[in-house]
Amino acid sequence: xxxxxxxxxxxxxxTVAQKYVSECPPxxxxxxxxxxxxxxxxxxxxxxxxxxxxxxxxxxxxxxxHGVDTTSEAMTYFYEVLVMPSNGQASAFSTNATxxxxxxxxxxxxxxxxxxxxxxELEKKLDTNDSIQNVDKSSDTKLGLGHLRLGWSMRTxxxxxxxxFDKWSYGLRDIGGSKIHSSKRDDNWGGESxxxxxxxxxxxxxxxxxxxxxSGLASLGPLHTDNEDRPKKKTKRSAASRNVDFSNHIRFFxxxxxxxxxxxxxxxxxxxxxxxxxxxxxxxxxxxSLYMGACARVNxxxxxxxxxxxxxxxxxxxxxxxxxxxxxxxxxxEAVKRCLADKSISRKTDPRVVEAFELAIETExxxxxxAYAEFLxxxxxxxxxxxxxxxxxxxxxxxHE
Numbered sequence: 001x002x003x004x005x006x007x008x009x010x011x012x013x014x015t016v017a018q019k020y021v022s023e024c025p026p027x028x029x030x031x032x033x034x035x036x037x038x039x040x041x042x043x044x045x046x047x048x049x050x051x052x053x054x055x056x057x058x059x060x061x062x063x064x065x066h067g068v069d070t071t072s073e074a075m076t077y078f079y080e081v082l083v084m085p086s087n088g089q090a091s092a093f094s095t096n097a098t099x100x101x102x103x104x105x106x107x108x109x110x111x112x113x114x115x116x117x118x119x120x121e122l123e124k125k126l127d128t129n130d131s132i133q134n135v136d137k138s139s140d141t142k143l144g145l146g147h148l149r150l151g152w153s154m155r156t157x158x159x160x161x162x163x164x165f166d167k168w169s170y171g172l173r174d175i176g177g178s179k180i181h182s183s184k185r186d187d188n189w190g191g192e193s194x195x196x197x198x199x200x201x202x203x204x205x206x207x208x209x210x211x212x213x214x215s216g217l218a219s220l221g222p223l224h225t226d227n228e229d230r231p232k233k234k235t236k237r238s239a240a241s242r243n244v245d246f247s248n249h250i251r252f253f254x255x256x257x258x259x260x261x262x263x264x265x266x267x268x269x270x271x272x273x274x275x276x277x278x279x280x281x282x283x284x285x286x287x288x289s290l291y292m293g294a295c296a297r298v299n300x301x302x303x304x305x306x307x308x309x310x311x312x313x314x315x316x317x318x319x320x321x322x323x324x325x326x327x328x329x330x331x332x333x334e335a336v337k338r339c340l341a342d343k344s345i346s347r348k349t350d351p352r353v354v355e356a357f358e359l360a361i362e363t364e365x366x367x368x369x370x371a372y373a374e375f376l377x378x379x380x381x382x383x384x385x386x387x388x389x390x391x392x393x394x395x396x397x398x399x400h401e
Contacts, residue, residue: 009356010363017364022047026329026368027375028066028300028322030288035062036159039290047371048378051084051297054146054290059162063153064300066325067285068206074246076205078319079286080253080304083174084295085196086146146294148174152204152250153287162289169287170276172200172252177259179252179275189275190260191252199305201253203319204284205246244269244316250276251313256306258313269315286322303383303397305390329372335365 023032029049032041038055039062042048052062068077149162153169164171164180171180177191194200252259252275260273288296299305301321308319330338336358345354380397387394 010359013360013363014367017360017367020364021367021371024065025049025375026326026372028064028326030062030298031065034065034155034159034285036060048375050299052288052290052295054292054294057292058160059147059149059165059289059291061153061157061159061161061163061287061289063155063157063159063288064286064298064322066322067155067283068204068322068325069283070206070208070248070281074205074207076203076246076317076319077322077325078201078203078304078308079298079300079322080199080201080306081150081288082297082299082305083148083194083196083198083200084297086293086295145292147291148294148296149180149289150200150296151202151252151287152284154282154284157287162291163287170250170279171287171289172202172259172275177252177254181276190262190273191275192254192259194254199255201256201304201306201308202286203251203253203308204249205251205317206248206281206284207246244314246314246317247277248279248281249274250279253306253308253312256308256312258308263314271314273314299379299383303380305383305386305392307396329368330365331369332362332365336361 025047030041030052032049035041035052037060039060040053040055041062042051054060064079068075149164149171151163151169151171153163157163157168158166162171162180163169164173164185165183167182169181172178172191173180173185174194176187177193178185178187179189179191180186251273258273260275263270263272265271286298286300288298290296301323304321313319339361340358345357384394384397387397
């Protein structure tokens with residue numbers, strides 16, 4: 001009997017809704033279902049799903065819940081990653097996320113020594129605690145205690161491999177800042193090494209699927225203007241007033257600064273610093289691959305520790321936070337209203353069934369809104385604190401959302 005068991009039904013709906021929202025929160029996050037075991041997708045606050053830790057020898061990948069596609073308008077999206085120490089104890093974008101001073105197996109959660117095949121140099125460093133205490137903060141990954149390859153991947157990319165392993169992903173390597181695609185590594189493109197405490201940025205620009213630049217224009221590089229083939233006029237036009245097109249490409253940043261060989265200016269238009277140019281159309285997802293005990297925390301926005309300044313981008317480019325790929329959850333009353341307006345429920349349906357349906361929709365919507373509000377509050381505080389620690393401006397960050 002529905003009336004008799006209504007309270008039990010309400011409790012059941014609440015339990016199911018809470019579990020669903022916890023597993024799939026209403027914001028862009030690292031997807032547990034699109035991550036290779038044994039990567040641990042959550043080492044931060046409950047329901048956070050923005051931190052990840054490696055679990056064994058050999059790269060394993062974790063991808064985000066949302067991606068960037070090329071079916072709508074041309075767009076450029078951005079996210080950033082904090083490289084954390086291998087002990088995984090720093091869960092926020094803090095300057096305290098530096099290398100641990102201990103090399104014990106317990107501290108780094110390494111498997112038993114007899115199950116590892118390591119080189120003589122690493123064996124020596126693991127045996128001697130003093131050998132690691134005088135290493136700078138970026139050397140944690142260099143010693144083999146954890147490695148990262150970060151970037152963008154299609155859903156077809158191999159999860160049991162590093163980002164950049166196949167043709168479906170494009171990666172940045174922690175050692176030397178090398179860029180990698182289809183297992184082909186480029187050490188001389190202008191990348192930089194990174195380690196615990198560094199914040200690495202990732203931008204991708206994708207055009208509409210039917211917006212194919214001609215091979216002639218594409219050969220000119222990622223920047224093209226509609227004025228290049230026109231006769232020159234004596235009247236000057238500002239660079240901002242020109243229509244600038246970009247090819248599909250990927251960019252990397254370290255602590256807010258563009259990686260690459262530097263920008264080139266021509267006719268007042270700044271171009272250059274692409275890591276990968278003329279990439280294939282498709283749906284690209286933020287991707288993190290971890291080796292052994294490596295740890296990382298992602299930030300999909302809306303606020304960033306290192307917002308990318310216009311001087312670190314080509315002329316005319318504006319970045320959107322990846323957080324915009326997940327719409328803000330709607331209020332409970334509006335959710336119920338939309339569902340009922342869908343006319344999927346017949347007028348002959350038992351009123352008790354309709355009431356139960358409305359209750360389920362309302363309950364899930366409430367949990368979604370609460371989870372989103374909690375995330376936004378935590379996000380603003382986290383980014384504000386990170387900016388203050390780095391003596392960066394916080395004028396663009398609200399006191400509360």
